[in-house]
Amino acid sequence: MKTFLVIGAGFSGAIIAAQLMRQTNALSVRVYLVNGNGRIARGMAYGTQSSHHVLNVPAGNMSAFPDDPDHFLQFAQKIDPSTTAASFVSRRLYGDYLEWLLNETERLAPHNVELHRIYQQVTKIEDMPGGNCKFVTLDDNVTMVVDRVVLALGHFGSTSLPITNDSVSSSPRYLHDPWDQSRLDAIPARARVMLLGTGLTAVDVAMTLLSRNPNRSIIAVSRRGLVPQSHRVSAGKPLGVGAETIWGNATTIREQLHAFRNYCNHLEAKGRDWREALAILRPVTADVWLAYTDKERRRFLRHVQPYWDTHRHRLAPAVAEKLSVALASGVIKTLAGRILSMEDNNGGIKSTLRRRGRQEARIEDVEYVVNCTGPCANPRLINSELVKQLLDDGIICTDSLGLGIEVTEDCAVISANGLPSENLFYIGPWLKAKYWESTAVPDLRVFATRLAKRIVQENWHAIAVK
Secondary structure (H helix, E strand, O other): EEEEEEHHHHHHHHHHHHHHHHOOOOOEEEEEEEEEOOOOHHHHHHHHHHHOOOOOHHHHOOOOOOOOOOOOHHHHHHHHOOOOOOOOOOOHHHHHHHHHHHHHHHOOOOOEEEEEHHHHHHHHEEEEEOOOOEEEEEOOOOOEEOOEEEEOOEEEOOOOOEEEEOOOOOOOEOOOOOOOOOHOOOOOOOOOOOEEEOOHHHHHHHHHHHHOOOOEEEEEEEEEOOOOOOOOOOOOOOOOHHHHHOOOOOHHHHHHHHHHHHHHHHHHHOOOHHHHHHHHHHHHHHHHHHHOOHHHHHHHHHHHHHHHHHHOEOOHHHHHHHHHHHHOOOEEEEEEEEEEEEEEEEOOEEEEEEEEEOOEEEEEOOOOEEEOOOEEEEEOOOOOOHHHHHHOOOOEOOOOOOOEOEOOOOOEEEOOOEEEEEEEEEHHHHHHHHOOOOOHHHHHHHHHHHHHHHHOOHHHHHHHHO
16 A cells, blocks of 8 residues: 655635545555644635635636536535635635535545545654655654655745834734634724735725624725725636737737737727737736746746736625725725834834835834735744755755746756756745746646656556566
8 A cells, every 4th residue: 555645724724635535546555644733624725614705716717627617616605605717705605515525526436545534733744765655753753664655735924024023013903813713803993003015915894893793993004005806896808819819929028018008009999808818828827937037037026026916816706896995995905015113002013114215104003014015935933843854855855936836847846966866846935936926726736636646657567676
């Protein structure tokens, strides 16, 4: 019996575990799914229990399986028959779906396939002599020997802000974790709140806060003050053209961005929508990123990424409408600028800011501050004993831009000496280092299918002989 260990049980972990069970054929397999927090098939994205947090992708595009595009839609319609492919449903429901499909896959698996859930942290991974297997240590010092390991590590929380001093970072008025529902609920309904960030996380938190008091005062601060755009209520027919239609043979960020803007103007003149231009780029985004030099990638991150993020990762129309009303009424105010200092003054938090393009400082007094800057992408900055060990031992290595880790095309991790592993793989948002747009369900499900097939269909006899 071959043993596969999956570390992490959010979307990526649940799907790779399900795919390993689905693709086993005649191979006898035992899949260990390890998750330290005891919440299988949830993770940061789908662990929320708030009905105000909805998917920012329509239900019709959220199937866990690329070969069964209506898989999630059919599940959602059993819960609510009015759900359509264009519906934006709650993230809580999607978490229910992931948990259900994992249980269902296990129930339907043949007798030669087993799934074991382990509610512990993995603290260390080492090679066994010969290099064919991995030696794994759990947090209670229990050890395991497994044939293959898949790191399905999802998003890690934001790192500590360099601006905050000890009095603020330890203050009960400062929420470092925006998903700490109990602390969010404890914020008084009339309290003025500052959100650090203006992206999707900030919108989620704002919707939660306004659900208790629609007239609460909220100020959201980010470097550029940009908020996410909205999905269209109904999508038009795809144009069916490629990226070359937009920018021909352009290869630099400057040339491509200029051509992209011109193409959006062209669409608008024809009564169409700029979102259609992004839809054209969607299938080739990874190829475009792979073609960039390191210099061009840095230029993209510095100048284009904030605008890409707010236009590419859009809000459900109903959420966008609520946000628009709150912004128009002044209930939510956005500010583009930098936080210079923050001070806990007992009755609240005093923040000194400098607005973008101005020299003078501005003071904002609020009662609570919530860190909505989003997850940390750089593996070297996160708080994980396992990741630190893998980096220190050179088993994995980060990319030069701090976006994730280096992997091969089949998701095998690459060591610090540049060699691909034969028994350690990665799937999750750190694929962004190589493929950029690899954090969403439509992308990750393809990687999961491909990776499971690669592992299960290995020549196990030849490996054993070697």
